[in-house]
Amino acid sequence: MYPIQSCIVTDVDVQRPKRRREATVERLLDAALQTFAEQGFAAASVEDICSRGGFTRGAFYSSFRTKDELFEALMTREVERDLARVAELLAGLADEPDPLSAAVDRVLSAFRCDRTWALVVTEYTLHAARHPEAAEVLRRHDEQVGSRLGELVDRMAAEAGLTFTLPAADLIGAATALLSGLTVMSLTAQGDLEPLRRTALLSLVRGAVSRPPTTP
Structure with missing residues (x-):
């Protein structure tokens, strides 16, 4: 045996x-x-x-299964890293002398704007414009990211005692459109666009803050 x-x-x-x-x-x-x-x-x-x-x-x-599935995984990985960094950086804003300015600086430091990533996202956006299934990838991704960012913005505003004049989703949509446009510009622009990114985003965010009425 x-x-x-x-x-x-x-x-x-x-x-x-x-x-x-x-x-x-x-x-x-x-x-x-x-x-x-x-x-x-x-x-x-x-x-x-x-x-x-x-x-x-x-x-x-x-x-x-496909290149589109690969791209979706790539975008998820890259943005998850950025979102984790943003969540970490937005903590403690209430202690800053100017919470809005600090928030903008921290967000811009977290979200990548290097040439490689800008090229990849721009290329895929053009692809998505002609292919509905690719457009669905971007739409689904934007919804997920928008929801996560909305929660972070609402939490940051509550901690810093700020009130916005529009829903967080609308503010995020406007900021995303602004930064996306500047990212595309950066592919062919001469010089550093980072100062413009900061000025434009800070102006947008400040304009969306509700200010208490002044006393006579």
Whole structure:
């Protein structure tokens, strides 16, 4: 008779394939970020992304069905990092001499505006303008981000004793449109647009604050 050997599956055994898959996804996202920025979303192929990341097509399709699904994962990763940073930075604004100015400075320091990311988002927006399924990706993403930012703005306003003249969702929509336009401008502009970004956003936010009536 052969001895009966027990087969014990440990947590380490279970987690190891998961960690490998997560590492593969991260490398694919890094490769996609650079490839989309250099070649554009439409021109970049799955093969191009895999080649940059050192993977086969099989590795790609084991994680993503399409390039659009890959892009959605990329955008989620990048914006989640920014939102986590914003949530951290908006704490303690009530202690600032000028909470609005401090809030604008902190938000602008958190949300990325480098050329690579600006190119990727702009390229995909053009793609989405011609493809309804891609437009749905952006719409769904904007709704989720808008909701998260709305909660942060409402919390910040309550802590700082501020009241806005419009709903947080509308203020965020206006700020997003403003910053998106300046981001596109930055792709061809000469000089640094950061001072303009700050001035424009601070003016918008200050204009949306309800001021108590002055006493005669």
